[in-house]
Amino acid sequence: MITTLDLVKESRKVKVLDISGGWGIRQRLGGLGIHPGDKIIVKKSAIMRGPILIDIHGNQVALGRGVARRIMVEVEE
Amino acid sequence: MRIALVGQPNSGKSTIFNSVAGYKAITSNFPGKTVKYTLSKVNFLGETFEIVDLPGTYSLTSFDLAEFETRKYLLQGNVDVVINVIDASLLGRSLEFALQLLELNLPLVLCLNMRDEAIRKGITIDIKKLSKILGIPVVLTVAVKGVGIKKLFSTAYKLGGEKEKGRALNYSKDVEKVIKQLSLKMMNKEIVEEFNIPKRLLILKCLENDYYFMKIIEEKDKDLFKEITHFQNQLSETHDRPSDVVISSERHSLSMNIFEEVASVTRPQIKLIDRLDNILMHPYLGYIFLVVILYLFFNLVFNVGKMVEEPLLNYFYRIIPLIGKTISTETLLFSVISGVIQGLAGGIAIVLPYLFPFLFGLAILEDLGYLPRIAFLMDAFLHKIGLHGKAIIPFILGYGCTVPAIMATRILESERDRFITSVLATMIPCAARMTIIFALVAFYISPKAAFAIYILNIMVIALSGRILSRLLPEVTPGMILEIPAYHIPSLKVTLAKTWLRMKEFIFVAWPLLIAGSTILSLLQYFKADMFINNFFSPLTSLLGLPLVVGTTLIFGVLRKELSMLMLIQALGTANVVSVMSTTQIMTFTIFIIFYIPCVATIAVLWREIGSERTLFTIAFTFVLAIILATITRFVY
Numbered sequence: 001m002i003t004t005l006d007l008v009k010e011s012r013k014v015k016v017l018d019i020s021g022g023w024g025i026r027q028r029l030g031g032l033g034i035h036p037g038d039k040i041i042v043k044k045s046a047i048m049r050g051p052i053l054i055d056i057h058g059n060q061v062a063l064g065r066g067v068a069r070r071i072m073v074e075v076e077e
Numbered sequence: 078m079r080i081a082l083v084g085q086p087n088s089g090k091s092t093i094f095n096s097v098a099g100y101k102a103i104t105s106n107f108p109g110k111t112v113k114y115t116l117s118k119v120n121f122l123g124e125t126f127e128i129v130d131l132p133g134t135y136s137l138t139s140f141d142l143a144e145f146e147t148r149k150y151l152l153q154g155n156v157d158v159v160i161n162v163i164d165a166s167l168l169g170r171s172l173e174f175a176l177q178l179l180e181l182n183l184p185l186v187l188c189l190n191m192r193d194e195a196i197r198k199g200i201t202i203d204i205k206k207l208s209k210i211l212g213i214p215v216v217l218t219v220a221v222k223g224v225g226i227k228k229l230f231s232t233a234y235k236l237g238g239e240k241e242k243g244r245a246l247n248y249s250k251d252v253e254k255v256i257k258q259l260s261l262k263m264m265n266k267e268i269v270e271e272f273n274i275p276k277r278l279l280i281l282k283c284l285e286n287d288y289y290f291m292k293i294i295e296e297k298d299k300d301l302f303k304e305i306t307h308f309q310n311q312l313s314e315t316h317d318r319p320s321d322v323v324i325s326s327e328r329h330s331l332s333m334n335i336f337e338e339v340a341s342v343t344r345p346q347i348k349l350i351d352r353l354d355n356i357l358m359h360p361y362l363g364y365i366f367l368v369v370i371l372y373l374f375f376n377l378v379f380n381v382g383k384m385v386e387e388p389l390l391n392y393f394y395r396i397i398p399l400i401g402k403t404i405s406t407e408t409l410l411f412s413v414i415s416g417v418i419q420g421l422a423g424g425i426a427i428v429l430p431y432l433f434p435f436l437f438g439l440a441i442l443e444d445l446g447y448l449p450r451i452a453f454l455m456d457a458f459l460h461k462i463g464l465h466g467k468a469i470i471p472f473i474l475g476y477g478c479t480v481p482a483i484m485a486t487r488i489l490e491s492e493r494d495r496f497i498t499s500v501l502a503t504m505i506p507c508a509a510r511m512t513i514i515f516a517l518v519a520f521y522i523s524p525k526a527a528f529a530i531y532i533l534n535i536m537v538i539a540l541s542g543r544i545l546s547r548l549l550p551e552v553t554p555g556m557i558l559e560i561p562a563y564h565i566p567s568l569k570v571t572l573a574k575t576w577l578r579m580k581e582f583i584f585v586a587w588p589l590l591i592a593g594s595t596i597l598s599l600l601q602y603f604k605a606d607m608f609i610n611n612f613f614s615p616l617t618s619l620l621g622l623p624l625v626v627g628t629t630l631i632f633g634v635l636r637k638e639l640s641m642l643m644l645i646q647a648l649g650t651a652n653v654v655s656v657m658s659t660t661q662i663m664t665f666t667i668f669i670i671f672y673i674p675c676v677a678t679i680a681v682l683w684r685e686i687g688s689e690r691t692l693f694t695i696a697f698t699f700v701l702a703i704i705l706a707t708i709t710r711f712v713y
Contacts, residue, residue: 021554023286023321024490028557030325031085031135033170036318037326047360050457051466051556057169058198058345060354060562062453064465064555 001075006052006068008042014073015039021070029071033057040073078237079127079155080230083147084162085174086133087561089190092220093162094130095573097121097230114150121230129156137177138287142487145289151181152274158184158237160229165195165202165217168340172332173325175211176246182275184236185243187215188229193222194562199343207339213243221567245277248327251315255308256280262304268297284309285321350563357447358560363454370447374438375531379515379524382431386516389426393418394651409602416598416646420591423642424582428590431512432582433575439477440574444566448473449558456556462539463546466556468498475505477578479678482507483685490554496686497545500694501538503674503682504701506531509586509637510670517641518666521654526663534670537705541697586636593632593639594646600628606647619703620664621710623648623657633669635676640669664709672702 008014016038019026033056034040043060044053051062063071082090098117115130131150132143151159161178163171168189178185189195189202208215214232218225247253259280263269272279272290282290283305295302309320316323356362397415404411442448448470456466467489475482482502486495506514519527600606606628610617613627625647633640644665648656657665673695674682682691 018318019322023288023319025554025557026319026322027136027138027325028490030322030329031174032557032559033167033173033329035326035329036322044354044358045360046453046457048457049460051453053354053358053453053560057167059167059170060560062449062456062466062556062558062560064456064460064557066552066555067557 001077003073003075004069005040005042005054005063005071005073006065008052008073008075010042010045013039013041013076015076016071017074018072019070020072021067025067025070029067032061033059034061034071078124078157078234079129080158080160080233080237081129081131081151081156082160082162083131083151083178084133084188085135085164085167085171086559088133088162088164088167088171089218089220090130090133090162091115092570093160093188093190093218093226093229094128096220096223096226098128114146122227122234124234126230126234134174136174137181138282138285141490151183154273156183157240158186158233160186160188160233162188162190164191165189166191166198166200168195168200168202169332169336172335173328176328176331179211179213179243180245180275180278180281182242182244182278184239184241185213186229186233186236187211187213188218189215190218190220192217192224193219197346197348199345201341201343203339207335210335210338211243211246221564221570246331248324248331252312252323252327255284255312259283259305259308262301266298266301268294268301281324284312285324286319350565353563354450357450358453363450367451367454370442374442375528377438378431378434378511379519379527381434382512382515383520385430386426386520389430390422390651393422393426409599412598412602413595416595417591419598419642419646420587420594423590423594423638423645424587427516427642428509428512428582428586428638429579431515432508432579435508435511436477436575436578437571439473440571440578441566444564444571444574446561446563449560452556452558453560462542463550464494464497464542467558468494471498471502472505475502475507476511477508478581479503479505479507479674480681483678483681486685491551493549493551496690497542497549499682499686500545500690500697501542503678503694503698504534504538504541504671506534506670507637509675512638513641513666513669517653517662521662522659526659530663530666530670533667537671537701541701586638589636590639590642593635594642597628597632597643597646601647616703620668620706622661622665626665630672633675634673637669637675660710660713663713664706667709668702668706670702671698671705673699 002017005014016034016036018036019029038056041055042052043055049065051064052068053060053062082094084090094115098119114132117128119126119128131147134144134147136144137148138144159178161175163175175187189204195202204215204217214236216225216229216232218229220226256277260276263276263280269276269279279290286309294305312320312323357366397418400414401411451473452466452469455469459465459468470488471482471485474485479502483499486498489495489498514527514530518530597606609631610624610627613630614624617624617626626644629640629643629647632643645651645653650656653662679691679695682694
């Protein structure tokens with residue numbers, strides 16, 4: 001199933017397909033090791049449209065909803 | 078010889094710096110606390126080095142201020158050796174940054190730090206192989222325990238002597254081909270010489286569409302600019318993604334290949350502390366724990382402070398009448414002596430008892446790694462005032478001191494966010510203002526009233542945030558923040574950090590305080606304080622405060638805690654309730670919290686947000702303070 005990262009449920013594993021949005025966001029996410037092809041586990045989702053917490057290469061990163069919405073992912077069944 | 082420490086945020090650069098330079102840089106468990114670089118001369122292994130601790134950066138693009146400054150510093154040509162500090166447990170990702178550093182063509186040492194953490198995560202690294210692939214020395218360290226530091230610096234020293242430079246690694250064939258073609262186009266170009274940086278680095282930055290370089294090239298050499306765009310398009314067409322992603326994907330896959338070659342990964346050991354996030358970052362429980370933790374924290378500060386303040390204050394105020402018996406109270410000498418004693422007493426009995434437990438507690442929360450968790454929990458709320466989660470970090474630091482809080486706004490990406498956060502941070506009651514709230518309101522009225530001030534303060538800040546973000550509408554890109562693993566704070570580091578921050582008070586503020594209280598004594602002796610008090614009388618009468626409060630307001634701009642100590646002196650008694658009503662105490666405190674930031678804050682604001690916006694901040698807070706204090710006078 002293909003969706004955006006902000007809609008993925010907790011403890012699901014996904015693969016990054018594409019990062020839309022500007023140059024800045026791509027650079028920053030790349031710096032944290034998030035590129036197309038990488039595997040992400042969604043660990044926590046805050047209430048009230050707060051950020052999500054992901055695990056990327058064994059490291060935890062918090063992403064605001066707006067940022068997560070720009071990451072297209074494929075959910076692994 | 079000058080050695081620069083660079084690396085991604087939270088990799089342990091500052092810890093390494095401190096372990097050789099003595100405790101001079103603030104270390105914490107959150108990304109991006111080194112906002113300026115710290116330089117120190119050290120004698121180590123019989124040699125004198127200059128060591129520079131540069132801010133943590135994820136890459137070398139022009140994305141944010143810290144990255145831009147770091148790149149500029151390294152390319153200035155006065156660094157002999159670069160040490161790239163890497164969190165060994167994040168080797169795969171950190172290698173991408175190391176590859177970029179290799180492109181700088183500087184002598185480079187790779188420092189694999191936090192080896193213990195990597196072992197815990199089940200990662201073992203073959204450093205010989207890694208060193209061979211990258212063509213640079215690799216040293217393992219555990220900086221918090223001082224393991225490997227000697228070897229790191231002796232390796233760096235040796236490399237600096239040999240001046241052996243790092244060389245960039247090759248990318249895939251088609252990318253290398255584009256690099257070569259573009260390199261031919263750049264031959265004999267004046268502008269390329271002017272940049273004075275390695276050519277390969279310049280080419281890669283251009284292909285990455287780095288704003289800084291592209292803007293200059295577009296202005297100065299239209300032909301070259303066209304050529305570059307042509308190659309950018311070529312790359313993005315053949316790879317079906319933007320050219321900057323092509324380059325970063327190249328580095329990424331190169332890093333991943335190296336990682337797989339040198340590292341073996343087994344099952345990580347999961348410690349109890351890793352499970353803390355199950356409750357501290359829980360969608361509901363997380364907030365309950367946040368409130369409980371902050372409540373306990375402030376309770377502790379208040380109780381410790383009160384325990385010490387009472388007996389010390391009694392002691393000091395018994396001394397002055399004793400002196401009055403030997404020297405006549407009418408003399409100039411008595412004025413001077415009592416002024417000095419009151420200044421001393423203010424520092425020891427009123428400020429330090431609250432300041433120490435507060436800074437110590439803050440240091441523990443920082444080192445534990447709780448601050449980024451608060452950013453996660455508060456993101457949704459901060460969106461309501463037009464900011465995002467990261468802004469909470471300057472705010473929390475603001476409860477310690479406004480100056481580092483404003484400097485920490487550099488971790489925010491947009492200029493508008495930095496401005497709004499800076500203005501709001503000046504209104505957060507810093508440790509100096511906390512001593513006023515605790516020593517006046519909590520002590521003479523009730524702890525509940527002090528708590529109410531904090532709540533009111535947060536509400537005012539939220540409202541001001543809403544107003545400011547309405548005035549400056551802009552869609553914030555949202556939060557991207559690393560949440561580091563918890564570390565159990567070491568007592569030594571925590572105490573060193575507390576001491577480093579207390580030094581500010583002891584050596585800068587306290588002498589000022591003693592001088593201030595002596596000056597006030599003299600003003601009173603020569604009856605000159607009446608002129609100042611009369612000048613301020615329209616304000617003091619509007620707020621319903623005693624006339625003598627006027628002079629103290631000037632001192633408050635120098636240092637916030639001065640206003641309270643001067644108040645006690647001006648009133649002529651430490652028992653404030655005997656001369657001021659609870660309403661007056663409350664009005665005075667509210668006014669002091671909000672009105673005009675202190676001199677040190679104004680200076681840092683001036684540098685960070687510019688003169689116009691600083692003047693706006695001064696006017697804004699002054700008007701706000703008058704409105705709030707007037708309301709307090711009639712409502713409380």
